[in-house]
Amino acid sequence: MSKKTTLPPLNPLHVFEVASRLESFTKAARELNVTQSAVSRQIATLEASLNVMLFNRGKDGISLSTSGEYYRREISQAFARIQNATNELRDKKQSDPVRLRVYSTFASRWLIPRLSKFKKKYPEIDLQMNTATKPVDFMREGTDIAIQFGEGEWAGSKSKLIFQDEIEPVCSPEFLDQHRGKELLQLLQASPLIQARLRTRDWCDWLEAVDVDSIKCKYMEFPSSLLAYQAAASGLGVAMGQKQLVKSDVDEGRLMYLFNRPVKRSMGYYAIWPETLTLNTKMRAFLNWLINEAKSDTKAG
Structure with a gap:
């Protein structure tokens, strides 16, 4: 049967490594940011x-005992390896x-x-x-970080709002010229209403918010908002x-707002990350930049 091994308490072992290396309880306390006692x-x-005396205590201070000197030589190699491995892991993560x-x-x-603005500010x-x-x-x-659309609550995640969802009908300048002079209801009933597959509530929410009763509309659906905007x-x-x-x-004239009646919704785009993840310096830099960019947009708008 193999002999049972028991490690000594690790925090005292760390303190011993520092104190034996510096040969001073006072200097060790300073490095560890604790009291000498x-x-x-x-x-x-x-x-x-x-069950061994590691230090000799005397009027002139402390010195390592023979056992303490032996123990320091052996464990210092282990602590050096731990430090090197830790540094390598941190460097890799960075x-x-x-x-x-x-x-x-x-x-x-x-x-x-x-x-491009982010890369200019954080090229590393x-x-x-x-x-x-x-x-x-x-x-x-x-x-590490995901951009999600919702109310701001995701199980097991932390979140920060990037910007709130604000919606308004848009079309091309040419399309608007073709239907200029029509009343709101006439225009909506006469026009294909384009929507994205994952945002089928947008038109209903907007019509309700601007007090337009249910109307018969022709809908044209696309797989994504990207294609819906291109279609418009x-x-x-x-x-x-x-x-x-x-x-x-x-801004560049490809699309125009029809009615100048924007509607803000309770939902928005959020940056989310696992609640168990401690954001490192790079992640925090990106997150802060993201939020500040959105704030700049809001002020400019």
């Missing part, structure tokens, strides 16, 4: 556990990219056009981006635009 107690605990999961429309219409931070529409599963995916810009009908995501199209 706390160092003395930890050393006494270790000596009691080993070189890892920030792994993002975003919606394709959010990426193409909002995030990617701004990333690499971003690894994946796109998907299904809810993120941090347990199964290699994702091509003159196929009227799309429900998310103001933050169609801003560049409106």
